[in-house]
Amino acid sequence: MAKQRILVCPVCGETQQETSVCKSCDNSLDTDGLLYAEGSIGPWSIRDPKSPFLPGMTYDHLAELARRGEVELHTILRGPTTRQLWKVARRVPGIAHILGRCHSCGEHVAAQDRSCGACKTPFLTYRDRNNFGVDLTVPSEGKVEGMSSFLSDSSILDTQSTPLTLPPREESENKNAEENTGSPPFHALQRKNKQDGRTIRILAVVLTICVVALGTTIYMLMNR
Numbered sequence: 001m002a003k004q005r006i007l008v009c010p011v012c013g014e015t016q017q018e019t020s021v022c023k024s025c026d027n028s029l030d031t032d033g034l035l036y037a038e039g040s041i042g043p044w045s046i047r048d049p050k051s052p053f054l055p056g057m058t059y060d061h062l063a064e065l066a067r068r069g070e071v072e073l074h075t076i077l078r079g080p081t082t083r084q085l086w087k088v089a090r091r092v093p094g095i096a097h098i099l100g101r102c103h104s105c106g107e108h109v110a111a112q113d114r115s116c117g118a119c120k121t122p123f124l125t126y127r128d129r130n131n132f133g134v135d136l137t138v139p140s141e142g143k144v145e146g147m148s149s150f151l152s153d154s155s156i157l158d159t160q161s162t163p164l165t166l167p168p169r170e171e172s173e174n175k176n177a178e179e180n181t182g183s184p185p186f187h188a189l190q191r192k193n194k195q196d197g198r199t200i201r202i203l204a205v206v207l208t209i210c211v212v213a214l215g216t217t218i219y220m221l222m223n224r
């Protein structure tokens with residue numbers, strides 16, 4: 001009898017029989033689905049007892065949920081502007097204004113406002129995916145909402161992470177790189193100079209040996 005393969009959903013951690021769609025979080029588990037899931041992981045969370053094991057989400061993802069009404073004034077959130085402590089959405093900087101409230105004074109505002117008309121508090125966006133807002137500089141600086149008020153799915157995948165870099169060069173390649181500074185004729189000259197120096201040193205050693213040998217021979221001949 002063939003063994004049944006057991007799979008752990010990379011997104012929510014639910015253990016299940018091998019499948020293409022997670023039975024618990026509904027995420028598609030093919031390459032595209034996982035890329036999408038990865039792209040929306042970030043430092044913001046919604047308190048949801050029905051799915052407590054999901055990773056956090058990006059600011060853009062959460063803001064989109066707020067625009068769609070899936071996050072409301074009394075939804076419990078946490079993120080960089082709450083220092084990862086749970087807070088009611090209408091008090092959360094970066095999100096409250098999307099829900100029509102100033103996070104600072106509670107004034108009614110419009111979602112597209114850039115600051116509060118009553119207390120002048122600015123409404124900023126927090127798109128740094130890697131800053132949880134728990135270090136000394138809490139949270140990483142917010143930005144004034146730019147031209148991206150109309151978010152597409154592709155912009156959710158847009159990350160600010162440091163791009164992958166090439167592996168460090170091999171030692172030998174570095175040596176070559178050192179020699180590669182300068183023009184080819186210059187290198188030819190350099191090599192020739194090195195060669196000449198070596199030849200002179202060899203000649204000097206040979207000459208010394210000859211002189212010593214000659215001296216010894218003359219000495220022996222004279223003392224016979």
Ligand SMILES: [Zn+2]
Pocket residue numbers: 009010011012013014022023024025026027
């Ligand atoms: Zn899952």
Ligand SMILES: [Zn+2]
Pocket residue numbers: 102103104105106107116117118119120121
């Ligand atoms: Zn205000």
